Amino acid sequence: MDKRVLVTGCARGIGRGIATTLAKAGYKIACNARRKSDELNSLKDELGENFSSELIFDVSNTAQAREKIGADIDKNGAYYAIILNAGITSDNTFVALGENEWKGVIDVNLNSFYNVLNPALMPLIRTKKPGRVVAISSVSGVIGNRGQSNYAASKAGLDGAVKSLAVELASRNITVNSVACGVIQTDMTSEINEDFIKFSVPAKRAGRVEEVASVVKFLLSDGASYITRQIIGVNGGLC
Numbered sequence: 001m002d003k004r005v006l007v008t009g010c011a012r013g014i015g016r017g018i019a020t021t022l023a024k025a026g027y028k029i030a031c032n033a034r035r036k037s038d039e040l041n042s043l044k045d046e047l048g049e050n051f052s053s054e055l056i057f058d059v060s061n062t063a064q065a066r067e068k069i070g071a072d073i074d075k076n077g078a079y080y081a082i083i084l085n086a087g088i089t090s091d092n093t094f095v096a097l098g099e100n101e102w103k104g105v106i107d108v109n110l111n112s113f114y115n116v117l118n119p120a121l122m123p124l125i126r127t128k129k130p131g132r133v134v135a136i137s138s139v140s141g142v143i144g145n146r147g148q149s150n151y152a153a154s155k156a157g158l159d160g161a162v163k164s165l166a167v168e169l170a171s172r173n174i175t176v177n178s179v180a181c182g183v184i185q186t187d188m189t190s191e192i193n194e195d196f197i198k199f200s201v202p203a204k205r206a207g208r209v210e211e212v213a214s215v216v217k218f219l220l221s222d223g224a225s226y227i228t229r230q231i232i233g234v235n236g237g238l239c
Contacts, residue, residue, distance in 0.1 A: 006222070007085055020215070025217055034057070053076055065116055071169070072117075078123035078124045091147040134178070135176075135179070139239050141158065148180065160177065161230075163229050170228055170229070181207065181212055182201065185206045185208055204236075
C-alpha cells in the first residue's frame with residue numbers, strides 16, 4: 001500500500017495510537033508534532049518502513065502549516081487521508097476564563113481545521129482518487145461540559161465544519177467525518193476521578209486509545225466509502 005496519511009499531534013496519546021494502528025494496516029504515516037521530542041523519535045522507530053515524513057509545525061500557525069504541508073506534498077505526493085487529531089484543553093468556569101485560555105483552545109482545536117486542510121486538500125482533489133478526512137472531536141462538543149465552554153465551542157465548531165466540508169467533497173469520493181471521543185485513557189484525562197467515570201459513563205470505564213484508532217482505521221477503509229458527514233461517538237454510552 002502506498003497511501004499516505006497525515007496525522008496531526010501524533011507523538012503521544014490518541015494521535016500516536018492512530019499512527020501505529022494505521023501503520024500496521026499498511027498506510028504510510030506523515031507525522032506532525034509541534035516540536036521534536038524523544039516521544040516523536042520513538043514513534044518514528046516504531047513505525048519503521050511505514051514512516052513517511054516528519055512535519056514539525058504548530059497547527060494553530062497558518063503560515064507554518066502551509067509551508068510544511070506544501071513542502072511535504074511537493075516531495076512525497078498528496079495524502080490519501082488527513083487525520084485532524086491535535087488538540088488541547090484549558091479548563092475553567094466561563095466567568096473565570098481568561099482571553100488566552102479561550103483563544104488558545106479555539107486556535108489549536110478549531111482554526112487548525114483550516115490551517116491543515118486548506119493546503120492539503122487541493123493536491124488530493126487533483127489526483128481524482130478517493131480520499132478521507134477524519135477529525136478527532138469530543139462528546140463535549142455534542143452535550144457540553146462544565147468548565148469547558150472553550151473546548152466545547154471548539155469541538156462543536158469542528159463538527160460543523162466537518163459536516164459542511166463533507167457536502168462539498170462527497171461528489172469527489174472524499175469522505176469527511178468526526179470521531180467524537182468520550183473519556184479516553186490519555187495524559188489529558190489522567191486526572192479524572194475513577195468514581196466519576198463509573199458514575200457518569202454507562203460502560204463504567206474509560207475508553208482505550210486502540211478503540212478510537214480502530215474506528216479511524218475503518219473510516220479509511222474501502223468499506224467506509226459511503227459514510228460521510230457523520231459524528232461517530234466513541235464514548236461508552238456517555239451520550
